[in-house]
Amino acid sequence: MKTITVRRFVISCGFLLALLGYQPVAHALESDSESSLSFNGFGTLGATRSSSREAGFVRELSQPHGSAGEWRSEVDSLFGLQANWQVSNHLALISQVISRYHLGSSYSPEVMWAFARWEPTGNTSIRVGRLGTDFYMFSDSRQVGYSYLTVRPSTDFFGVLPFSHIDGADAQLSIPVAGGILRGKAHLGWMDETLPLAERRWDLSGSRMLGGSLTYQRGAWTVRASSSELRFKHNLPIDELTDGLRQAAVMFPQASAAADALNVAGSRSRFHSLGGVYDDGPVQVQLMISRVQHTTTAFQDWWAGYLLAGYRIGEFTPFVGYSWIRSDKKKLTTGIPDGMAPALDTLNSATRTVLSDSRSDQHTTSIGVRWDFASNLDLKVQFDAIRGTSESLFPFRNERAGWNGKTNVLTFVMDFIF
Amino acid sequence: MAPTLGAAELVVAVRSDSEIGTLSKKEVVDIFLGRFRQLPGGQQAEPLDQATQSPERQAFYSALINKTSAEINAYWARLLFSGRVTPPRVMNTPEKMLEELINNPRAIGYVDKARLDRRLRVVFDISTP
Numbered sequence: 001m002k003t004i005t006v007r008r009f010v011i012s013c014g015f016l017l018a019l020l021g022y023q024p025v026a027h028a029l030e031s032d033s034e035s036s037l038s039f040n041g042f043g044t045l046g047a048t049r050s051s052s053r054e055a056g057f058v059r060e061l062s063q064p065h066g067s068a069g070e071w072r073s074e075v076d077s078l079f080g081l082q083a084n085w086q087v088s089n090h091l092a093l094i095s096q097v098i099s100r101y102h103l104g105s106s107y108s109p110e111v112m113w114a115f116a117r118w119e120p121t122g123n124t125s126i127r128v129g130r131l132g133t134d135f136y137m138f139s140d141s142r143q144v145g146y147s148y149l150t151v152r153p154s155t156d157f158f159g160v161l162p163f164s165h166i167d168g169a170d171a172q173l174s175i176p177v178a179g180g181i182l183r184g185k186a187h188l189g190w191m192d193e194t195l196p197l198a199e200r201r202w203d204l205s206g207s208r209m210l211g212g213s214l215t216y217q218r219g220a221w222t223v224r225a226s227s228s229e230l231r232f233k234h235n236l237p238i239d240e241l242t243d244g245l246r247q248a249a250v251m252f253p254q255a256s257a258a259a260d261a262l263n264v265a266g267s268r269s270r271f272h273s274l275g276g277v278y279d280d281g282p283v284q285v286q287l288m289i290s291r292v293q294h295t296t297t298a299f300q301d302w303w304a305g306y307l308l309a310g311y312r313i314g315e316f317t318p319f320v321g322y323s324w325i326r327s328d329k330k331k332l333t334t335g336i337p338d339g340m341a342p343a344l345d346t347l348n349s350a351t352r353t354v355l356s357d358s359r360s361d362q363h364t365t366s367i368g369v370r371w372d373f374a375s376n377l378d379l380k381v382q383f384d385a386i387r388g389t390s391e392s393l394f395p396f397r398n399e400r401a402g403w404n405g406k407t408n409v410l411t412f413v414m415d416f417i418f
Numbered sequence: 419m420a421p422t423l424g425a426a427e428l429v430v431a432v433r434s435d436s437e438i439g440t441l442s443k444k445e446v447v448d449i450f451l452g453r454f455r456q457l458p459g460g461q462q463a464e465p466l467d468q469a470t471q472s473p474e475r476q477a478f479y480s481a482l483i484n485k486t487s488a489e490i491n492a493y494w495a496r497l498l499f500s501g502r503v504t505p506p507r508v509m510n511t512p513e514k515m516l517e518e519l520i521n522n523p524r525a526i527g528y529v530d531k532a533r534l535d536r537r538l539r540v541v542f543d544i545s546t547p
Contacts, residue, residue, distance in 0.1 A: 036507075040498060042495060042499055080499065082498070082501075084504070089464075092504065096499065096501070113501050121462070122454070122456030123454060127501070132500050134500065138496070140501075140502075141495075141496040141497075141499055141500045143499075144499045146492055147499065148496070174453070174454055174456075176454065179444070181453050181454050219444075280484070281483070312486070315488075372486070372488035375471055375487070376491055417491065417495045
């Protein structure tokens with residue numbers, strides 16, 4: 001219900017923006033253009049093939065199915081439109097809609113951003129509304145293929161992030177320090193997204209995110225540290241398991257504690273990241289590391305990172321990358337001995353399934369090239385060799401018994417902006 | 419092919435009475451890449467770009483930070499579509515650029531030296547590193 005209200009509100013704002021906006025555009029051509037409306041778009045047409053038939057390779061966890069041995073256009077194709085209304089020198093209204101393959105195997109458009117940006121001075125910015133969560137460097141532009149070198153942001157690093165925006169606010173202050181610019185930012189907001197989990201859905205709406213980042217930029221260097229805390233509102237869609245454990249607690253008291261440990265509602269996840277970028281003329285190098293910890297036993301904590309380097313030669317920029325994600329197993333005992341009754345055995349095996357489902361243990365070596373063949377258009381080809389253990393399930397979809405954690409992904413994309 | 423333009427012929431200019439004083443290369447980069455646009459007096463500098471495929475724009479970014487037009491477009495795609503900073507407004511012709519510089523005291527843009535007149539003041543000369 002809440003989601004629908006927010007959507008209606010956002011859509012109404014969009015119409016209002018469009019109606020009011022046309023006036024200033026005509027006006028802008030005549031005067032000194034204090035106010036202007038612009039429409040821009042971006043998109044990617046992609047073909048992606050993962051060699052293993054035993055697990056679906058997805059770009060991120062919002063996708064219910066991926067490539068499992070066949071060419072798929074869904075994984076990397078998307079289309080986005082954005083309206084910017086610069087109301088005055090200090091105020092802008094921005095709205096962005098994206099259509100991509102996601103929950104429910106649909107391309108139904110999602111309102112990614114809809115916010116007002118107020119810049120009271122040249123070095124402060126306050127945004128209120130639906131906005132991008134840039135709790136990792138570049139995470140708020142990960143759908144804009146034209147803006148980066150690779151065919152997609154590292155799946156080991158960004159693919160496991162289950163959210164793209166918050167309904168809330170952020171504030172940013174930039175100050176010159178020692179020949180560079182120091183930027184501090186804080187954000188607070190609530191989510192409204194839903195994640196596909198097997199054939200079920202996990203409702204992330206109402207989950208609260210609070211965090212901040214510090215960025216220092218000097219010359220070709222950018223260094224950034226950030227930390228965010230997420231407090232979940234809803235449990236995983238595993239009620240029959242937790243209810244079953246609570247009923248079993250009559251005979252096996254420990255089962256009740258196990259049910260509590262699988263609660264996600266009210267639990268907290270912390271995302272810490274540290275990143276460095278060196279960008280000088282033809283050279284681009286990025287290194288990022290993240291640490292994610294969950295208070296619930298249902299999710300494994302993980303370390304992830306990536307290193308990417310590219311060098312421009314004329315219109316071509318070849319690149320190489322290496323990324324990894326590795327989680328730590330968590331232990332949980334239901335206290336129910338195996339072999340008592342089929343129903344009780346099911347509780348044990350379902351508990352094991354939940355605990356193993358968030359397991360990640362893999363690394364990816366990537367090589368590719370970006371070709372800027374025309375203005376605002378690029379072509380890219382990339383090969384990823386994913387090497388993991390058979391337990392590495394979290395970044396994939398629809399794993400089968402024969403999954404050995406190894407697959408090779410070949411991708412061709414064309415990105416455009418206008 | 420568009421005629422090539424040497425960086426030696428480009429200067430960064432403002433209206434003669436603008437509060438923007440002489441700038442260092444770093445300050446020019448900060449303003450044009452949207453890193454820091456605060457002026458000493460508290461106002462925001464308003465950078466202007468020449469047309470995307472113009473020889474002026476290519477020469478300007480190539481000389482300033484050794485980046486191609488495609489790289490600058492990719493850079494702005496990231497900032498524009500994440501809703502952070504507004505890219506410099508695009509003036510479709512050098513004439514429009516001069517007109518806007520003369521009309522707007524907060525505007526800052528790059529122009530061919532040969533087009534300068536008394537109403538404009540040079541704040542950074544690309545040809546002198």
